[in-house]
Amino acid sequence: MSVIEGAARPHREQRQERRAELSAFLKACRARVRPEDVGLPPGPRRRTPGLRREEVAQLAGVGVTWYTWLEQGRPINASEQVLAAVARTLRLDTAERDHLFRLAEVRTPQDGPASPTLDRTSQVILDALSPLPAAICNGRFDILLHNAAYDALFPGATRPRGPGGRRNSMWCAFTVPDCCNPFLNRDAELPRMVGVLRGGYGRHVGEPAWEEFLRDLCEASPAFRELWARQEVAPPRNARKVFRHAAVGELRFEASYLTIPAAPECYLVVYTPESALDRERMERLVAGERVPPVDHVH
Numbered sequence: 001m002s003v004i005e006g007a008a009r010p011h012r013e014q015r016q017e018r019r020a021e022l023s024a025f026l027k028a029c030r031a032r033v034r035p036e037d038v039g040l041p042p043g044p045r046r047r048t049p050g051l052r053r054e055e056v057a058q059l060a061g062v063g064v065t066w067y068t069w070l071e072q073g074r075p076i077n078a079s080e081q082v083l084a085a086v087a088r089t090l091r092l093d094t095a096e097r098d099h100l101f102r103l104a105e106v107r108t109p110q111d112g113p114a115s116p117t118l119d120r121t122s123q124v125i126l127d128a129l130s131p132l133p134a135a136i137c138n139g140r141f142d143i144l145l146h147n148a149a150y151d152a153l154f155p156g157a158t159r160p161r162g163p164g165g166r167r168n169s170m171w172c173a174f175t176v177p178d179c180c181n182p183f184l185n186r187d188a189e190l191p192r193m194v195g196v197l198r199g200g201y202g203r204h205v206g207e208p209a210w211e212e213f214l215r216d217l218c219e220a221s222p223a224f225r226e227l228w229a230r231q232e233v234a235p236p237r238n239a240r241k242v243f244r245h246a247a248v249g250e251l252r253f254e255a256s257y258l259t260i261p262a263a264p265e266c267y268l269v270v271y272t273p274e275s276a277l278d279r280e281r282m283e284r285l286v287a288g289e290r291v292p293p294v295d296h297v298h
Contacts, residue, residue: 013206014205014206014207015075015105015206016073016206017205017206017211018103018105018205018206019073019074019075019103020073021103021201021202021205022070022073022100022103022104023071023072023073024231025099025100025103025231026070026071026086026090026100027071028230028231028232029090029092029096029231030050030051030053030056030071030090031048031049031050032049032050033050033051033089033090033091034049034050034051035051035055037091038051038055038059038089038091040055053067053068053071056086056089056090059089060082060085060086060088060089061085062082062085062086067086070086070104078104078106079106080101080106083100083101083104083106084097086100087100093233093235094235095195095199095233095234095235096233098199098202099198099199099202099233102202102203103202103205118136118144118145118260118262118263118266119262122136122145123145125268126145126146126147126150126268127147127148129147129149129270130147130148130149130286131149131279131282131283131285131286131287132149132270132271132272132273132282133146133147133149133150133152133153133154133253133270133271133282134146134147134149134150134268134269134270134271135147135150135169135268135269136260136263136266136267136268136269137169137266137267137269138200138265138266139197139199139200139201139203139204139265139266140168140170140197140200140204140209140210140213141168141169141170141171141193141197142166142167142168143157143158143167143168143169144266146158148286149282149285149286150271152245152285152286153182153243153245153251153271153282153285154169154172154182154183154243155182156172156176156180156181156182157169157171157172157173160172166213168213169183170193170194170197170217170224171217171220173186173189173190173193174190174217174220174221174223174224175217175220175221182243182244182245183241183242183243184242184243184244184250185240185241185242188240189239189240189241190223190224190227191227191232191234192234192237192239194224194227194228194230194232194234195232195233195234196234196235196236198228198231198232198233198234199233199234199235200265201214202233203265214228236257236267237257238254238255238256238257239254239255240252240253240254240255240274241253241254241255241271245285247284247285247288248281248282248284248285249281251273251278251281251282251285252273252274252275252278253271253272253273253274253278254271254272254274255269255270255271255272256269256270256271256272257269258270
């Protein structure tokens with residue numbers, strides 16, 4: 001095998017994985033659209049929920065064979081206009097549409113360079129935000145930088161324990177036991193977070209670091225595995241976060257996500273206390289000694 005062939009093999013394998021992800025995503029989206037949602041009669045009994053392939057093709061104005069091959073993940077060319085028609089037919093929102101484009105390897109205006117660039121002022125800015133917890137994360141929810149307030153609030157993510165631990169807020173939210181998990185409103189927030197992760201994954205299908213992270217988290221958390229299998233995509237948006245700490249009790253925040261032009265796939269998250277009491281508790285937590293967030297150990 002030549003050097004060129006050896007270098008090309010990982011790229012071919014990555015494209016195959018991307019196509020498999022495209023296939024799974026399109027099938028899941030098609031199953032979620034009812035015929036009556038797009039003006040079609042329910043018709044005779046259907047073997048599976050949602051639209052048939054031929055119905056998607058008809059509504060999108062494309063050939064049945066072409067759409068079938070697209071959904072099967074075959075290596076076919078797709079233009080922006082045709083993919084946009086498929087996205088409209090499947091009633092995809094902006095985040096889902098961008099995800100479709102990336103899986104089909106059609107560039108969108110939002111796509112930019114993938115390599116993050118964080119200069120030395122990033123940490124200075126984070127430190128100046130204290131006592132507001134703040135961190136810079138990437139699309140995989142890895143915590144790249146954080147301030148002391150974030151560390152005091154969320155040590156399970158910034159100081160992971162055990163050989164499989166990661167400095168990653170998603171990993172902490174899914175793998176730390178309920179009794180020790182500082183993140184309380186997970187039932188409301190975790191589906192959204194997994195949807196945001198799915199959107200980021202569209203840029204990185206087949207990349208070893210992403211595939212390893214997803215494989216490990218699926219093995220570590222049945223709850224994550226179930227949410228990931230839904231193929232749902234969500235856009236980043238401000239969210240309510242509820243934490244608890246043994247030293248001060250419950251704290252409620254509005255999490256704001258800010259983009260970083262120099263690092264398009266990274267974001268700054270800042271937690272703003274919901275009330276004066278929440279702010280006072282956060283200030284006490286930052287000013288006081290480092291009290292463990294829970295009152296017991298396993």
